[in-house]
Amino acid sequence: MSFIDYYKILDVSKTSTEKEIKIAYRKLARKYHPDLNPENKEAEIKFKEINEANEVLSDPENRKKYDKYGKDWKHEEEYEKAKQQQKSRQSGQKDFSNEEYSDFFESMFGGGSSFGQGRSPQFKGQDYNSELYLDLKEVYITQQQVLTVNGKKIRLTIPAGVENGQVIRIKGKGGLGINGGPDGDLYIKFIIENHTLFKRDGNNLYLDVDLDLYISILGGEMIIDTLNGKVKLSIKPETSNESKGKLKGKGFPIYKKEGEFGDLIITYRIKLPTNLSEREIELFKELQKIGAK
Amino acid sequence: MNTRKLIPTQALCSHYNIEISFVDDLYKMGLIQIKIIEQNQFVHISQINDLEKIIRLHQELNMNLEGIDVVFNLLEKERKLRNELNILKNRLRIYEND
Numbered sequence: 114m115s116f117i118d119y120y121k122i123l124d125v126s127k128t129s130t131e132k133e134i135k136i137a138y139r140k141l142a143r144k145y146h147p148d149l150n151p152e153n154k155e156a157e158i159k160f161k162e163i164n165e166a167n168e169v170l171s172d173p174e175n176r177k178k179y180d181k182y183g184k185d186w187k188h189e190e191e192y193e194k195a196k197q198q199q200k201s202r203q204s205g206q207k208d209f210s211n212e213e214y215s216d217f218f219e220s221m222f223g224g225g226s227s228f229g230q231g232r233s234p235q236f237k238g239q240d241y242n243s244e245l246y247l248d249l250k251e252v253y254i255t256q257q258q259v260l261t262v263n264g265k266k267i268r269l270t271i272p273a274g275v276e277n278g279q280v281i282r283i284k285g286k287g288g289l290g291i292n293g294g295p296d297g298d299l300y301i302k303f304i305i306e307n308h309t310l311f312k313r314d315g316n317n318l319y320l321d322v323d324l325d326l327y328i329s330i331l332g333g334e335m336i337i338d339t340l341n342g343k344v345k346l347s348i349k350p351e352t353s354n355e356s357k358g359k360l361k362g363k364g365f366p367i368y369k370k371e372g373e374f375g376d377l378i379i380t381y382r383i384k385l386p387t388n389l390s391e392r393e394i395e396l397f398k399e400l401q402k403i404g405a406k
Numbered sequence: 407m408n409t410r411k412l413i414p415t416q417a418l419c420s421h422y423n424i425e426i427s428f429v430d431d432l433y434k435m436g437l438i439q440i441k442i443i444e445q446n447q448f449v450h451i452s453q454i455n456d457l458e459k460i461i462r463l464h465q466e467l468n469m470n471l472e473g474i475d476v477v478f479n480l481l482e483k484e485r486k487l488r489n490e491l492n493i494l495k496n497r498l499r500i501y502e503n504d
Contacts, residue, residue, distance in 0.1 A: 143467050148459045149477060151485075237458055277499075278492040312500040315493070319500065 119166035119179065127180070131171065138167040152242065152280070152300070238297035239288030247271070249307040253340050253366060262286060262299060269301070274316065274368035277305035311340065316375025318364040324352065324381045339363055339377060346379070354383040412441060412448035422461055432460060435471045437478070 120127055123137045141163045143149070150156035169175045243262060255273045259266055267286055275281075280302045287297025305313075312319040322337060332350035336343050344363060357380050364375030386393070415429050429449075432438045438457055441448045449457065456478075463469045463477065 139468070146463070146467055148462055149481070151481065152488075236462070237455075276492070277496050307499075314497050314500055 116183070117162075117165075119169050119183075122162050122166040123170060125170075131173070134167070134170045138163060138171065142167075154242065236291040236294040238290045238294065240297040241287040241299045242302070243299065244302045244304055246304045246306060247275075249305055249309055249311070249313065250340065252303070252305055260301075267299070271303075272369050273366035274370075275303050275305070276315075276368065277303065277313075279303050279368075309340070311377075313365055316365045316367050318375065318377045319380070320377060321380050321382050322346070323384045324348065326383055326386055329353075329381065329383045337379075340365075344377075348381075352381055352383075354381065356381050411451040412443070413451060413454070415440065415447040415449055418449060418457070422458075424461060428464075431471055432457070435475055437471065437475060 120129075123134060123141065125134055125137045129137070142160070145156045145160040145163060147153075147157050147160055150160075169179050241262065243260075245258075245260070252271065252275050253273060256271050258269050258271060260269055261267075265286070267283065269283070280300050283299040283301065285296045286299035290296050307313065310320060318340070320337070320339075322335075324335075327333075328335065328348050329352045330350065332352070333348050335346050335348060337346060338344075339360075341363065344360065346358070357378055360377040360379065362374045363377035367373040367375060389397070415426065418424070419426050419429060429438070429440070429447075433440045437460060438449060438453050441450065460471075460474055463474050464471070469477070
């Protein structure tokens with residue numbers, strides 16, 4: 114538990130009036146309110162801090178107590194004194210949820226906030242954010258996973274084709290509702306790691322294929338591995354370096370469209386032969402002579 | 407229409423401790439949509455998230471409805487930009503891994 118300077122949090126001086134504190138709080142609340150900063154954990158933490166600071170500094174009694182013991186809370190004697198006061202306060206206080214408040218706040222003032230109390234009695238619980246790391250190969254097919262969030266097991270169906278960075282919402286799996294309101298939602302962000310040779314852009318996959326010089330000139334066939342098994346490629350004669358071929362429907366599954374796939378785009382990279390034998394050099398020279406005529 | 411997903415505005419008002427005139431104002435501003443069936447007003451369940459957000463912004467930050475409308479439009483723009491940024495980041499990964 115560390116000392117929290119509530120004046121610093123609200124960016125006000127110790128001599129600030131109630132009105133100045135209120136103005137400072139309102140200004141910061143408008144900046145860091147979670148509804149105005151979706152998916153921003155830093156803002157969420159900051160908003161809790163400024164609410165906590167406001168709870169203390171906007172209440173003359175709490176402020177007085179904070180001013181008296183706050184700075185020296187580490188000194189055992191005074192800290193114990195503060196704890197005694199806290200105990201006597203708690204006996205007559207309503208039992209709020211302490212989850213939103215720092216240990217420091219609880220040690221000094223007991224329970225939690227009355228923020229918004231009496232005006233909007235039933236609200237949805239806090240939304241939770243979580244990240245799930247998956248491999249590209251894993252999201253090629255629809256799969257079931259069991260996640261444990263805050264001790265609760267959640268069975269999750271992850272549709273094939275989910276995008277890296279995509280966020281899905283699971284209703285009612287967040288924090289408990291306030292005063293009987295509905296529970297919050299759980300937001301899961303998918304982080305897709307790619308350890309394959311394929312590159313993914315949306316539903317399309319890209320693959321570089323090394324091509325033998327002779328096949329590139331004369332044409333032929335070759336077999337490549339895709340995420341869905343082996344595929345035979347027909348190479349046209351005189352295929353140039355970096356030319357592209359498209360395999361329709363051999364790309365990535367389209368999210369929530371069963372049986373539909375993007376394309377696989379192949380870029381041919383011609384590999385020149387090395388360590389040529391004397392005979393090969395001789396033949397290339399002959400070809401060169403023919404080509405020059 | 408599936409009427410099981412419609413909530414009477416009266417019930418919403420008593421649940422959230424808000425005046426019926428507040429819901430009317432939200433409707434007039436185009437912030438929520440109201441369905442009228444046999445002279446009773448209903449709000450579709452899909453709008454509850456937005457309605458709660460509006461109440462919080464109005465009560466906790468003293469925002470007026472015009473301000474909330476501007477905020478909603480900006481948040482929608484931000485959401486679209488974040489999506490676009492995500493798509494571009496994924497595309498950039500293709501070239502970074504070259």
